[in-house]
Every structure is written in C-alpha cells, then in structure tokens.
C-alpha cells in the first residue's frame with residue numbers, strides 16, 4: 173500500500189533522510205521509531221506530499237506522490253506533529269471545514285463527521301470550542317480530521333506526544349482498532365508505543381533505517397543467542413563444566429557468587445529451550461537449584477544498541493539485518 177524507495181532529503185547542508193526504503197502492507201500498523209532528529213517527520217511529510225524529496229520516490233496505493241499528487245493525497249490522512257489548531261472553531265465546524273478542503277461531497281459531509289466523531293470518541297464534545305478541550309480530546313480531533321475523507325492510509329506523527337497515561341492508552345486502543353481497515357504509519361520516539369500498537373517496526377537513526385521487523389523478531393535477530401540465568405549451590409568450576417556439556421549450550425560464564433551460591437549466565441543456540449536439561453544437570457549432580465530464568469534483551473536494549481553504535485558496527489549490523497538504507501550508509 174505504501175512503498176518508500178531510496179528516499180533522500182537534504183535541507184541545505186543537512187542530510188535529514190538518506191536512502192530510506194521500506195514498504196507497508198495493506199491493513200498494517202507500522203511503527204516508525206527513532207530518537208528526536210532521526211528524520212521521522214521529514215519522511216512522513218514526504219509521504220503525505222507536503223514536502224518534496226531530494227531523490228527517491230514514494231508510492232501510495234500505486235500512485236507516485238510527486239507525479240500524481242492529487243490521487244495520492246486523496247488516499248492519505250495526516251496527523252502532523254503539531255496539528256494546526258483553530259481554537260475558536262467548534263469540533264463540528266472544524267471537521268466540516270477540513271472535510272470541504274478535502275473534497276468531501278456536501279451531501280456526505282454530515283455523515284462523515286458523525287462517523288469520525290464516533291470513531292475518535294469526540295462526539296460528546298462536537299459543539300465545544302477546540303481551544304477549550306483537553307490535550308487528549310484535541311489530539312483525537314486531530315485524528316478525526318485526518319480521517320474525514322475516509323483515506324485508506326493514515327500517517328500519524330507522534331500521536332501520543334504530550335498526552336497523560338490514560339489518554340495514551342485510549343489513543344493506542346483507537347489506533348489498534350484502525351488496523352485492517354486502514355494502513356497506518358505511526359512515528360514515535362517512545363519504545364513501549366511500538367510493541368503495544370504496531371505489528372512491524374522500522375527503526376531510523378540519523379536519517380537511515382537501522383533495522384526493521386516485528387518487535388520480537390528484532391529482539392531475537394539482534395541478540396543472536398538465548399540467555400538463561402542459573403542460580404545453584406555447589407562448586408562453581410564443576411557446575412560450569414557440567415552445564416557446558418548440555419546440548420545447545422554455547423557458553424557458560426559466572427555472573428555472581430555469594431558463599432556457596434553462584435549465578436551462571438548460560439548462552440544457548442537461538443530458539444533452543446534448554447531450561448529442563450539445565451535443571452536436570454544441576455539436580456542429578458546433587459547440587460541445589462535455586463533459580464532458573466531466561467533473560468532476553470529488552471526492546472530498550474535493542475534501541476540503544478541500534479542507535480548508539482558507531483558506524484563500523486552499524487554497517488556490519490546492516491549486513492545481518494535485511495534493512496533498507498544499508499547501501500546509502502556504506503557510501504558515507
């Protein structure tokens with residue numbers, strides 16, 4: 173539904189986006205994740221046709237946003253990072269105003285306003301002035317205006333920024349509910365957002381894509397091995413050698429010890445659950461087993477790993493990850 177191909181944008185000397193490529197399937201909610209200044213807003217403004225690219229191309233439902241802007245725009249709803257707020261208009265007036273700009277037929281307008289107001293939970297404030305609404309309501313009005321012309325594609329730039337925790341949950345639920353009927357790209361610099369709302373994530377840093385995939389797929393791929401922490405009581409060297417003999421175990425390292433109790437970090441082959449065998453090995457040797465738990469990398473760790481590594485490591489990582497933008501980076 174959305175194809176972004178080798179997109180590059182320069183603002184004078186600043187290379188804001190460099191060789192970004194990704195695709196979004198129909199009905200998918202894609203998270204566009206990256207720290208501030210990564211190039212999220214720039215990319216989204218190009219997809220929505222508000223900004224032209226320096227090079228590369230974007231297609232929405234098969235229409236090139238530069239060559240067939242009207243056809244493309246018809247299919248796109250956009251919630252900008254800082255939605256324009258006509259504070260003295262009522263919600264109804266504002267939605268009618270945007271609807272007319274977007275070319276919604278007069279006869280359809282009332283029905284559309286009722287539909288999006290219902291969907292975005294702003295029907296109860298339809299006659300209130302936007303300026304007097306809470307931030308949460310205002311954000312939902314922003315979402316409603318993005319949907320007024322019933323676009324197939326929704327581009328939402330940091331839709332939960334500035335909301336309180338309750339409003340964040342409500343907005344997330346609302347966006348999740350759009351999946352299937354709409355194709356959504358939502359940008360965020362907050363990690364829990366993507367794991368809670370999105371089926372797939374594109375991670376962008378300094379204008380290039382550094383990884384993409386399902387949130388848990390990213391974890392597994394980046395880590396490359398599983399980790400189990402084993403806490404046992406017994407002689408450390410013997411336990412270590414014993415655990416090393418368990419099939420699927422690649423490395424055993426001592427983490428901590430207090431008295432006779434030690435904690436070992438056991439690395440295992442990917443997707444290889446060896447916990448039962450580890451437990452058996454400890455217990456059958458007559459040692460005490462106190463705890464056994466898997467320890468995965470959190471999405472936080474991954475994000476840090478992806479966005480703080482130096483360029484050499486980045487290039488290497490891009491070889492192992494099928495992410496777009498790898499070529500552009502190699503040229504730098």
Ligand SMILES: Nc1ncnc2c1ncn2[C@@H]1O[C@H](COP(=O)(O)OP(=O)(O)O)[C@@H](O)[C@H]1O
Nearest residue numbers: 183186188206207208209210211212213214215
């Ligand atoms: N209008 C502009 N003029 C010059 N530089 C800009 C402009 N807009 C964004 N930039 C720069 O481009 C980079 C990417 O910005 P942006 O796309 O807003 O990132 P994000 O949305 O991920 O925070 C940043 O370095 C930013 O300073």
Ligand SMILES: [Mg+2]
Nearest residue numbers: 212213214253
């Ligand atoms: Mg931004």
